[in-house]
Amino acid sequence: MSVAEFAPPSIRPGHRLSVDEPLRLDSGAALADYAIAFQTYGRLNEARSNAVLVCHALTGDQYAGPEPHPITDKSGWWSTVIGPGKVLDTERYFIISTNVIGGCMGSTGPSDLNPATGKPWGLSFPVITIADMVRAQVKVIDHLRIDRLFCVLGGSMGGMQVLQWAVSFPERVFAAAPIASAARHSAQNIAFHEVGRQAIMADPDWCDGNYLDFDKRPRRGLAVARMAAHITYLSEQALHRKFGRNLQDRRAVTYGFEADFQVENYLRHQGTAFVERFDANSYLYITRACDYFDLAAEHGGILANAFRGTPTRFCLISFTSDWLYPTSESRAIVHALNAVTANVSFVEVETDKGHDAFLLEEPEFFATLRGFLAGCARHRGLPAG
């Protein structure tokens, strides 16, 4: 089989937990056995009370920290946040970052072999949900013998996992910080994901999902999906500030369809770089998991009911120029938490960087997160730093 191109788990650094009991999924299907890849940073204290679970977004993975990524060789997606003396201070916290189930960086996903057929799962992999991702993460936390996480945090889809953790396992989450996220996917969110999926499926190299059997990869389709999605992660101002109408290595437009504009060149680069590290079917499954997410739906349509009696301390953070998961989505969660008198903080950070702001250097955002964690640490009896 041809997954070798994809850096098999054996050559990846970090941990991989194999679970040989079935994972029962929201769809009704079950995975007979599965593996979850994860990274850790810092040290678990003796009381096992300083553990922080970091949840990655749609195209993220377990490599959140400062170490070079095994495929891209760049530092991890939250290396601005994780490290000694940083907001998630590795001198004080034990940070766990898992690859979601359905992912393609070592956790069981559609590019793995289906033990029943000996061939890659492809579209025969069961559809997974955000709650399924959390169920699989629980096994890692159990394996590490951690009863209660000090904090669960993450942005975008990571924020959905945070919310699901707080709702499904309230006693195991001391503090929760969903960032630039939502309690449900809006029609617009679903629409953009559908564009991405259709781009992948329209690529003849997708082969009805069985591209690995034919030693092919739907590169063009996945790249287009990434290009479209990438626009949604940025704000109009940020795009304009970065590129304007600047031309790419030329003095005048060429009256053709090459990448005349810098913004075109940038998006093409984003697309081609992405296909080197991401599996197209994983993209289908993970976008679907986001689309199906609706916390209120399973609580009689009333979001507040999901949080009733919660002991968790929440901090919600949104960004003014994020139009993908706008402030109104965070505010709806805040209202629900207020309705059950949960302990909640909410900050909207002024920035023109769009949805991606949670991945970037944003002093106001960092200060908020640092303050929240310090306050929670005091309440948890951890050194507040």
Place this chain on the structure above:
Amino acid sequence: MSPLGAGGGAPPPLRGDLELVAAMIDGGRVLDVGCGEGELLAYLTLYKGVDARGMELSQTGVNACVRRGLSVIQGDADHDLKDYPSDSFDYVVLSQTLQATRQPRGVLEHLVRIGRRAIVSFPNFGHWRVRIGLSLGGRMPNTPFLGQNWYDTPNIHFCTVRDFLALCDEMGVVLERSVTLDRFGRPFRLNPRHGLANMLAEQALFLLRRDRA
């Protein structure tokens, strides 16, 4: 930074009226509506063991609070109090903010609904300096407490002590305690319903509850 302080030692001084608010609170769960940068919340958390929450309109205020480790959300009294269930707090504080709300009556209703007690303070528009400024000077008041011009003040619903008490009576809100402060911020003993109190008080502070009869 650790603005909640290291604990121990004498409490630092609070802004005069906040000191009086703090003195009315004896623990429990407190919501400070319009909590600014969290001065009162930090004090209550540290020295009164209160489960303190805040709401603040200005983003800089909210951010400052959360950076201090306080539980504060961005919101405003007119729109965001309706989400809180009844009797969910022991005290709800609205300090020097009532006159800046769009619907003071609605806000007051929510305060006494959400809190078992509400603590409300406001600048008294019946103070003699205000009266003189308006009657003799013919200009809108510009005192240290009402220091902005009429066109740029956030204060849109001024009231006097008597106005406020009339509203409480109309709404069946019970006055449990009252403190009136002169223009030097000193409390003075006089029944707040007395006409003279309405002349001398530059600020007033009330501990209220809804009539449970």
